[in-house]
Amino acid sequence: MASNKKISMAVIRRLPRYYRYLSDLLLMDINRISSKELSTRMGITASQIRQDLNCFGGFGQQGYGYNVELLFNEIGNILGVNSKFQTIVIGAGHMGQALANYGNFEKRGFQIVGIFDNNPKLVGKEINHMKIQHMDNLDDFVKKYHVDIAMLTVPYDYAREVAERVALLGIKGLWNFSPMDLKLPYDTVIENVHLSDSLMVLGYKIRDKFPGKT
Amino acid sequence: MASNKKISMAVIRRLPRYYRYLSDLLLMDINRISSKELSTRMGITASQIRQDLNCFGGFGQQGYGYNVELLFNEIGNILGVNSKFQTIVIGAGHMGQALANYGNFEKRGFQIVGIFDNNPKLVGKEINHMKIQHMDNLDDFVKKYHVDIAMLTVPYDYAREVAERVALLGIKGLWNFSPMDLKLPYDTVIENVHLSDSLMVLGYKIRDKFPGKT
DNA sequence: TAGATTGTTAATCGATTAACAATC
DNA sequence: TAGATTGTTAATCGATTAACAATC
Numbered sequence: 018m019a020s021n022k023k024i025s026m027a028v029i030r031r032l033p034r035y036y037r038y039l040s041d042l043l044l045m046d047i048n049r050i051s052s053k054e055l056s057t058r059m060g061i062t063a064s065q066i067r068q069d070l071n072c073f074g075g076f077g078q079q080g081y082g083y084n085v086e087l088l089f090n091e092i093g094n095i096l097g098v099n100s101k102f103q104t105i106v107i108g109a110g111h112m113g114q115a116l117a118n119y120g121n122f123e124k125r126g127f128q129i130v131g132i133f134d135n136n137p138k139l140v141g142k143e144i145n146h147m148k149i150q151h152m153d154n155l156d157d158f159v160k161k162y163h164v165d166i167a168m169l170t171v172p173y174d175y176a177r178e179v180a181e182r183v184a185l186l187g188i189k190g191l192w193n194f195s196p197m198d199l200k201l202p203y204d205t206v207i208e209n210v211h212l213s214d215s216l217m218v219l220g221y222k223i224r225d226k227f228p229g230k231t
Numbered sequence: 232m233a234s235n236k237k238i239s240m241a242v243i244r245r246l247p248r249y250y251r252y253l254s255d256l257l258l259m260d261i262n263r264i265s266s267k268e269l270s271t272r273m274g275i276t277a278s279q280i281r282q283d284l285n286c287f288g289g290f291g292q293q294g295y296g297y298n299v300e301l302l303f304n305e306i307g308n309i310l311g312v313n314s315k316f317q318t319i320v321i322g323a324g325h326m327g328q329a330l331a332n333y334g335n336f337e338k339r340g341f342q343i344v345g346i347f348d349n350n351p352k353l354v355g356k357e358i359n360h361m362k363i364q365h366m367d368n369l370d371d372f373v374k375k376y377h378v379d380i381a382m383l384t385v386p387y388d389y390a391r392e393v394a395e396r397v398a399l400l401g402i403k404g405l406w407n408f409s410p411m412d413l414k415l416p417y418d419t420v421i422e423n424v425h426l427s428d429s430l431m432v433l434g435y436k437i438r439d440k441f442p443g444k445t
Numbered sequence: 446t447a448g449a450t451t452g453t454t455a456a457t458c459g460a461t462t463a464a465c466a467a468t469c
Numbered sequence: 470t471a472g473a474t475t476g477t478t479a480a481t482c483g484a485t486t487a488a489c490a491a492t493c
Contacts, residue, residue: 027460029435033428037410051474060414063474064462071476079475080469097434111332115325121410121427126434165437190437192430196251196335200274206440208433212424213335214247216406219422220311220340221243223379223404226420241484265450277450278486285452293451294493 024072031069032096034059039089051082100126102190103162107179108170109134109142109149112194116168117144127166131158159186166190173197180205238286245283246310248273253303265296314340316404317376321393322384323348323356323363326408330382331358341380345372373400380404387411394419 038059042050052063059066070076070083076091077083093099104127106113116122117132132144135152142149150158158164167183169176169191176195183191184205191207193199196214199207252273256264266277266284273280284290284297290305291297307313318341320327330336331346346358349366356363364372372378381397383390383405390409397405398419405421407413410428413421 025460030428030432032435033425033431034412036431037412037428053474059412062462064464065460067475067477068461075476077475078469079467080473082474095435096431097438098431100434100438102434102437111325111329115329118325119426122430125427125431127430166433189441190433192433198248198251198273204440206433206436208429208436210424210426210429211247212333213339214244214251215422215424216336216341217247217250217310217312217339218244219380219404219406219420220314220316221246221309222420222422223316224311224314226418227403239484267450276486278488279484281451281453282485289452291451292493293491294449296450 028069028072031061032092035066035069036089036092036096036098039085039092042085043089048085049082050085050088052077054082096125098124098126102127102165104129104166104168105131105133105159105164106168106170107133107152107155107183108172108194109136109139109144110170113168113170114144116170117147129168130162130164133158155182156186159183159188164188166192168192168194169199170194180207242283242286245275246306249280249283250303250306250310250312253299253306256299257303262299263296264299264302266291268296310339312338312340316341316379318343318380318382319345319347319373319378320382320384321347321366321369321397322386322408323350323353323358324384327382327384328358330384331361343382344376344378347372369396370400373397373402378402380406382406382408383413384408394421 038055052066055066056063067077070088073095074091076088104122106117106129109117109132113132113134117129122129129145129147131150132147133150133152133155134140139149140151165188167188169179171179173195176193176197176199180191180193180199180201184201184203188205191199191205193207193209194212196211198209201207252269266280269280270277281291284302287309288305290302318336320331320343323331323346327346327348331343336343343359343361345364346361347364347366347369348354353363354365379402381402383393385393387409390407390411390413394405394407394413394415398415398417402419405413405419407421407423408426410425412423415421
């Protein structure tokens, strides 16, 4: 039964993973799955799967399991894949260009509508059918197109001020790739990526597992 | 006192964050910090900081706090920033090129020594002073240069087979950017990035906080 | 010394897992 | 119906926080 109790971030962060596995099952023409079978595939307990899903509703049926397509759609709705988030990329370096070119965000509800940089050498360059715009255009653009999300790939020293600027413009979410924890005195929601952190954890795990080498 | 008890991943994943904050303190010429002061800056409890650090050793001093430079170096050592991981990028699309161009990995101990793709149009193109090589050269290269880590930015349908291939070649770690959970029957350590997952969580948080819009 | 702050144990909290009655 | 599997409560486990004696 659907509950309006606060749902923990641990659960939320597992949802995209469920979504991916269900998508795979659909591609394999599997249309029914039990928590037990899914637990084997995903490497988590069946108990956790049932607990997680029941935060949002009783999507299964006793004696049967879960209908894959139905569950896929339900989780998609929870994650908002049918939303239309107007999204821009700020910082048109290699990473910014990579994000602007990545096709899979759109089918998850994130439409990239602009890309910005303050380097005159980059301004005007076409990336994925968009011309890189100068940062001078940012404020007008954000207001005119009601931009919801900014993907931030600017250098460290520049991140805080740009974040503050777009937050003041009313942007709702920041996807932050700079190696800095942004905190803003506004409502803007922030999700950090911190690629280097992830890589360092990989390094730790390797040295932990192969103590001799490196 | 240093302990050889198993350290939880929750602690490990916080280390790079400590490392960044300590680096910032050094840049600000702050050379001494208490867990209380650091907790204010980082937004976690002082208790957690002391617990975390004591997994690795008594780096502080009663009545004084922690020496920033010493602690920075200790955490750096734990994370292995003085290692030399021979690293390659597999998949020279936009994301692969962005990773190959990113300068900050090297100072964390990850030296990118090669970049590979099977697209003939990309092979030979120079990225950050390296020529993109054809995948046919991969096996020889990995053996010859004792490659430790592969950053994987190949398309979904190709990820599993490439992962298997480099695992068999004895690569120790995989940094996986494909939206697929790789699991291999080998010792290879895997760290997933799953950018879309992170973005979808941002979308969830936004819709949770701004229920009206989008 | 007196004050500050760690290292560490104990208490609490939250998340995961187990168990089982409900029910398809 | 009988068998299977959910939804959900209770038990366990692990991680975080609080407390404080040790000590600089």
